[in-house]
Amino acid sequence: MNKKCVVSLCIALWCVTITIGPVFGSEEECDFPAIFNFGDSNSDTGGLASAFPAFLNPPYGDTFFGEPSGRFSDGRLIIDFIAESFQLPYLSAYLDSIGTSYIHGANFATSASTIRLPNRIIPGGGFSPFFLDIQYTQLVRLKSKSSSTTTRKTGKSEKRLRLTPKEEDFKKALYTFDIGQNDLGQGFFGNMSIQEVNATAPDIVNTFSNNFKNIYNISGGKSFWIHNTGPIGCLPYILENFQSAERDEVGCAKPFNEVAQYFNHVLKQAVAQLRNDFPSASITYVDVYSAKYSLFTHPEKYGFEQPLVACCGYGGKYNYSVGCGGTTTTVNGTQITVGSCRRPFVKVNWDGIHYTEAANKHVFDKISTGAFSHPPRPLKRACYNSY
Numbered sequence: 001m002n003k004k005c006v007v008s009l010c011i012a013l014w015c016v017t018i019t020i021g022p023v024f025g026s027e028e029e030c031d032f033p034a035i036f037n038f039g040d041s042n043s044d045t046g047g048l049a050s051a052f053p054a055f056l057n058p059p060y061g062d063t064f065f066g067e068p069s070g071r072f073s074d075g076r077l078i079i080d081f082i083a084e085s086f087q088l089p090y091l092s093a094y095l096d097s098i099g100t101s102y103i104h105g106a107n108f109a110t111s112a113s114t115i116r117l118p119n120r121i122i123p124g125g126g127f128s129p130f131f132l133d134i135q136y137t138q139l140v141r142l143k144s145k146s147s148s149t150t151t152r153k154t155g156k157s158e159k160r161l162r163l164t165p166k167e168e169d170f171k172k173a174l175y176t177f178d179i180g181q182n183d184l185g186q187g188f189f190g191n192m193s194i195q196e197v198n199a200t201a202p203d204i205v206n207t208f209s210n211n212f213k214n215i216y217n218i219s220g221g222k223s224f225w226i227h228n229t230g231p232i233g234c235l236p237y238i239l240e241n242f243q244s245a246e247r248d249e250v251g252c253a254k255p256f257n258e259v260a261q262y263f264n265h266v267l268k269q270a271v272a273q274l275r276n277d278f279p280s281a282s283i284t285y286v287d288v289y290s291a292k293y294s295l296f297t298h299p300e301k302y303g304f305e306q307p308l309v310a311c312c313g314y315g316g317k318y319n320y321s322v323g324c325g326g327t328t329t330t331v332n333g334t335q336i337t338v339g340s341c342r343r344p345f346v347k348v349n350w351d352g353i354h355y356t357e358a359a360n361k362h363v364f365d366k367i368s369t370g371a372f373s374h375p376p377r378p379l380k381r382a383c384y385n386s387y
């Protein structure tokens with residue numbers, strides 16, 4: 001265990017070394033000293049795995065990190081590509097207590113996080129205790145410790161190291177959000193009808209807006225980048241568990257995607273309202289739904305195959321009867337551990353719920369251009385109020 005931690009720390013430092021290249025200054029492009037992210041497993045870089053250490057086993061992380069990195073994927077997430085694009089190190093999970101630096105921001109996202117207080121939390125149920133209200137209070141605490149230092153002794157010498165962002169960096173930072181999918185999932189897997197879950201969207205979004213206002217107020221931040229929720233009805237965990245739900249022309253579960261679209265419609269209006277409320281801020285709504293959905297409508301065009309089938313999973317139409325990393329007994333009686341498919345780089349879905357690194361990169365490439373933003377603002381210009 002200790003050895004593993006040392007190894008993962010080294011790998012983390014190595015990543016920092018290779019990703020902080022020279023900063024290419026362009027007057028056009030924003031220069032964010034830090035990123036603060038709020039969300040769920042779509043952007044969790046190790047939060048849940050820090051809080052509940054037994055969570056992830058190989059082959060998670062196989063493609064990029066070479067071992068489980070706390071990310072629910074074979075490699076990098078959209079938030080990692082966002083950090084790379086600003087020559088910033090990958091975001092440290094706020095909950096990671098092992099040798100972590102927050103100089104360039106922090107990631108408050110944990111897998112299974114919701115916007116609203118969840119019904120049942122891990123280990124007594126499926127959701128993270130770190131829902132959005134808590135993620136906000138973590139930001140408040142981190143900000144109260146801005147510019148704080150720690151003393152590190154190496155041999156005879158003592159060094160003072162700063163581990164948290166400077167006060168002014170909270171103002172200059174990029175704030176990113178990717179949360180909401182689990183609020184819908186909780187409804188779908190509870191005893192609610194599609195219509196009942198659909199009807200919860202305004203309250204979920206209202207809770208999001210309240211948190212946004214608090215985050216805006218406490219941080220002094222000016223740049224906000226808000227992802228909408230993806231096509232949940234295209235994920236094996238929905239497709240396998242709701243076999244009789246109507247399918248659309250590409251095989252996704254139609255009513256589930258309709259709820260996601262309605263949630264996004266309400267969110268888009270709420271973000272427009274926030275833009276009115278805070279005219280000096282730059283608040284971008286990003287249609288991740290459409291960028292992700294293109295992987296299901298035109299998989300071959302982008303070099304993917306079988307987008308509805310999990311790469312790491314076992315059995316059934318969607319390779320999701322048994323989950324990634326689980327064990328099962330095959331028809332011939334052999335005990336197997338469920339591992340990765342041979343070519344994760346041509347697969348969209350990694351483990352039945354989450355996307356592969358290849359799919360995440362595709363989505364990042366699409367959304368960073370601004371083609372999926374409202375207003376139509378590229379990621380590199382996320383600090384600008386005009387566009």
Ligand SMILES: *[C@@H]1O[C@H](CO)[C@@H](O)[C@H](O)[C@H]1NC(C)=O
Pocket residue numbers: 191192
């Ligand atoms: C769902 O079922 C639980 C009991 O299993 C019950 O307490 C709850 O009120 C139900 N919720 C709805 C929305 O029907």
Ligand SMILES: *[C@@H]1O[C@H](CO)[C@@H](O)[C@H](O)[C@H]1NC(C)=O
Pocket residue numbers: 194195198199255258259262
């Ligand atoms: C969700 O609610 C909205 C507003 O009432 C409605 O227009 C839409 O058809 C509903 N969608 C589903 C799937 O129930």
Ligand SMILES: *[C@@H]1O[C@H](CO)[C@@H](O)[C@H](O)[C@H]1NC(C)=O
Pocket residue numbers: 214217218
């Ligand atoms: C904004 O934050 C300050 C602390 O920085 C707090 O005193 C104030 O109540 C907050 N205002 C609102 C509207 O939440």
Ligand SMILES: *[C@@H]1O[C@H](CO)[C@@H](O)[C@H](O)[C@H]1NC(C)=O
Pocket residue numbers: 330331332333334
């Ligand atoms: C049993 O099946 C697994 C995969 O289903 C296969 O890898 C293995 O070779 C089989 N073993 C025997 C003895 O047939």
Ligand SMILES: *[C@@H]1O[C@H](CO)[C@@H](O)[C@H](O)[C@H]1NC(C)=O
Pocket residue numbers: 306309310311312313314315319338339340341342
């Ligand atoms: C399903 O998962 C298994 C690993 O359990 C993998 O070998 C196989 O290639 C996957 N199938 C598809 C179609 O990706």
